[in-house]
Amino acid sequence: xxxxVPLLSIADLHAGYDGVDVLHAVSLSMAAGxxxxxIGANTAGKSTLLRTVSGLVSARGSIRFEGQExxxxxxxxxxxxxxxHVPEGRHVFPDxxxxxxxxxxxxxxxxxxxxxxxxxxxxxxxxxLRERLGQAAGTLSGGEQQMVAIGRALMLAPRLxxxxxxxxxxxxxxxxxxxxxxxxxxxxxxxxxxxxxxxxLALSVASRGYVLESGRIVLEGxxxxxxxxxxxxxxxxxx
Amino acid sequence: MNRSTLLRxxxxxxxxAVAVATPFLLDPRGYAIRVVCLALLFAAMAQCWNIVAGxxxxxxxxxxxxxxxxxxxxxxxxxxxxxxxWLGMLVGAVLGGIAAFLISLPTMRLKxxxxxLATLAFGEVMRVIANSWSGLTGGPVGISVPFxxxxxxxxxxxxxxxxxxxxxxxxxxxxxxxxxxRRSKLGYRxxxxxxxxxxxxxxxxxxxxxxxxxxxxxxxLTACLGTLYAQFQFxxxxxxxxxxxxxxxxxxxxxxxxxxxxxxxxxxxxxxVIPLEEFANDLFSSRAAxxxxxxxxxxxxxxxxxxxxGFMALGSRIRRLFGKGGxx
Ligand SMILES: Nc1ncnc2c1ncn2[C@@H]1O[C@H](COP(=O)(O)OP(=O)(O)OP(=O)(O)O)[C@@H](O)[C@H]1O
Ligand SMILES: [Mg+2]
Numbered sequence: 001x002x003x004x005v006p007l008l009s010i011a012d013l014h015a016g017y018d019g020v021d022v023l024h025a026v027s028l029s030m031a032a033g034x035x036x037x038x039i040g041a042n043t044a045g046k047s048t049l050l051r052t053v054s055g056l057v058s059a060r061g062s063i064r065f066e067g068q069e070x071x072x073x074x075x076x077x078x079x080x081x082x083x084x085h086v087p088e089g090r091h092v093f094p095d096x097x098x099x100x101x102x103x104x105x106x107x108x109x110x111x112x113x114x115x116x117x118x119x120x121x122x123x124x125x126x127x128x129l130r131e132r133l134g135q136a137a138g139t140l141s142g143g144e145q146q147m148v149a150i151g152r153a154l155m156l157a158p159r160l161x162x163x164x165x166x167x168x169x170x171x172x173x174x175x176x177x178x179x180x181x182x183x184x185x186x187x188x189x190x191x192x193x194x195x196x197x198x199x200x201l202a203l204s205v206a207s208r209g210y211v212l213e214s215g216r217i218v219l220e221g222x223x224x225x226x227x228x229x230x231x232x233x234x235x236x237x238x239x
Numbered sequence: 240m241n242r243s244t245l246l247r248x249x250x251x252x253x254x255x256a257v258a259v260a261t262p263f264l265l266d267p268r269g270y271a272i273r274v275v276c277l278a279l280l281f282a283a284m285a286q287c288w289n290i291v292a293g294x295x296x297x298x299x300x301x302x303x304x305x306x307x308x309x310x311x312x313x314x315x316x317x318x319x320x321x322x323x324x325w326l327g328m329l330v331g332a333v334l335g336g337i338a339a340f341l342i343s344l345p346t347m348r349l350k351x352x353x354x355x356l357a358t359l360a361f362g363e364v365m366r367v368i369a370n371s372w373s374g375l376t377g378g379p380v381g382i383s384v385p386f387x388x389x390x391x392x393x394x395x396x397x398x399x400x401x402x403x404x405x406x407x408x409x410x411x412x413x414x415x416x417x418x419x420x421r422r423s424k425l426g427y428r429x430x431x432x433x434x435x436x437x438x439x440x441x442x443x444x445x446x447x448x449x450x451x452x453x454x455x456x457x458x459x460l461t462a463c464l465g466t467l468y469a470q471f472q473f474x475x476x477x478x479x480x481x482x483x484x485x486x487x488x489x490x491x492x493x494x495x496x497x498x499x500x501x502x503x504x505x506x507x508x509x510x511x512v513i514p515l516e517e518f519a520n521d522l523f524s525s526r527a528a529x530x531x532x533x534x535x536x537x538x539x540x541x542x543x544x545x546x547x548x549g550f551m552a553l554g555s556r557i558r559r560l561f562g563k564g565g566x567x
Contacts, residue, residue: 054441079443091438093431104431105442107424152442 007032007191015052015059022048024215035186037194037202040212046195050162054085084153088164094138101137105155122151143174163194199236262400278513279406285493285505286413290457293500296433301358303486304365305335305458309465310480324394328466335462336455343451366481381476394470498551507550
């Protein structure tokens with residue numbers, strides 16, 4: 001695989017629900033290992049964008065992952081390609097234990113030794129989960145549930161991690177922890193596409209960003225450029 | 240093996256031994272043993288239903304379709320070809336599995352009430368077909384299992400006891416299948432779908448295929464039980480084996496009353512519902528035929544209102560009350 005093939009390349013993407021488009025001609029590209037964010041207000045279509053990449057929403061246009069077309073593929077075939085999705089909200093399996101939740105992330109991985117290694121890696125990243133392996137995931141705090149969801153996604157050893165508003169509803173201290181976690185994941189070489197309403201957080205961790213407004217990409221640039229952009233500052237950073 | 244699993248295993252073994260020995264305490268030609276036979280059979284049926292409803296949260300109201308297919312398949316093969324009901328049961332299982340597959344294709348994407356209604360309609364279609372296709376089924380007048388000299392091979396017995404053991408064996412087998420599925424990868428997938436379908440999909444669970452697999456297993460087992468029912472009752476008609484109230488809803492009710500999604504739930508439920516039903520029938524049948532159903536319905540509603548997750552949840556609630564700390 002040559003490095004000039006983008007990790008993810010979205011072109012002229014239209015997608016929506018029940019015949020009504022939410023995304024209009026979206027184009028976006030990221031390189032292997034890159035950390036990119038998409039910022040935007042409520043109902044801009046951020047979650048829809050990630051759900052479309054994951055195959056949960058049907059689409060027109062093109063989504064290429066390492067050169068392979070994703071549009072038209074059923075959702076359950078996407079993770080196997082190396083894409084893990086941490087959905088919006090507390091999407092853990094509430095009645096299952098933390099360990100079961102985490103292990104389920106890689107239920108398609110056959111090699112047992114590999115599984116053990118990945119689990120160890122996840123538990124090193126989230127030591128707090130190790131203390132609660134047997135606890136039902138539904139009884140964890142919000143931040144811990146988010147760790148479970150992220151840990152579950154990491155079990156796939158993805159090359160692209162889709163994160164949907166991971167900071168939503170979490171205490172500032174927990175958000176700080178997540179911040180460090182994202183940087184650690186990124187340093188390990190995993191490409192991250194982060195969607196956030198918390199613009200300050202998103203721009204502090206990602207190296208590049210896109211601004212999504214009513215389903216259209218209206219701006220893109222490095223995080224520094226976006227942070228310095230007057231429109232972004234007034235609309236999204238409240239400055 | 241730790242102490243609690245050992246105790247549990249021991250308890251189960253004792254329970255099974257008692258269950259096997261029970262017929263010796265009952266009048267072999269009496270009424271009680273027949274009620275217990277039916278309770279065992281319905282427990283097994285509710286356990287089949289539990290595979291789709293309890294594990295995948297797909298509440299079917301059409302399981303009578305598979306049950307009726309099993310009853311008619313083995314009986315017709317016995318009448319026309321003298322085929323042993325054991326083999327007829329296997330053929331019925333295959334047909335039940337095919338029916339489950341076919342009904343699953345269009346309904347699997349439906350959720351909640353829509354799925355329930357679609358499966359209900361499917362069961363009703365099967366009932367109407369069985370009633371109108373008289374040339375094959377004998378129509379509304381029903382069909383009799385031809386008498387054969389009693390033998391295991393023909394699944395016919397002089398006494399009720401062998402039927403009892405047959406039903407007990409069926410219940411044990413179906414329950415083991417349920418437990419095995421719950422512990423398998425398929426079980427994890429089903430639970431994942433039940434708890435959060437989208438999250439399941441994004442970790443790579445093929446939700447449609449998983450649900451269809453469970454439905455086919457459940458349909459096949461239910462069809463097998465239809466054969467047992469036919470051999471036990473000797474006579475049945477479309478309205479009974481394909482009935483909404485007599486089969487589909489009853490299967491669901493029993494599992495719900497006992498505790499949906501648990502292995503013991505359908506068993507507790509059946510041993511509550513079936514005797515209660517018989518008792519209510521007995522009590523009121525001479526005075527007002529419909530009244531027994533009403534009383535029965537009211538009682539069930541009462542149970543469900545008190546504890547929607549059934550006796551199993553009620554049990555752990557009581558244990559907690561006495562400070563023994565049952566699992567929540
Ligand atoms: N399952 C659905 N069916 C129909 N419409 C939907 C569905 N999910 C989202 N929408 C609509 O699509 C639009 C975009 O929603 P989306 O969830 O993608 O926004 P978002 O940017 O993620 O918002 P938020 O920041 O609140 O999460 C909204 O108008 C929403 O009402
Ligand atoms: Mg969203």
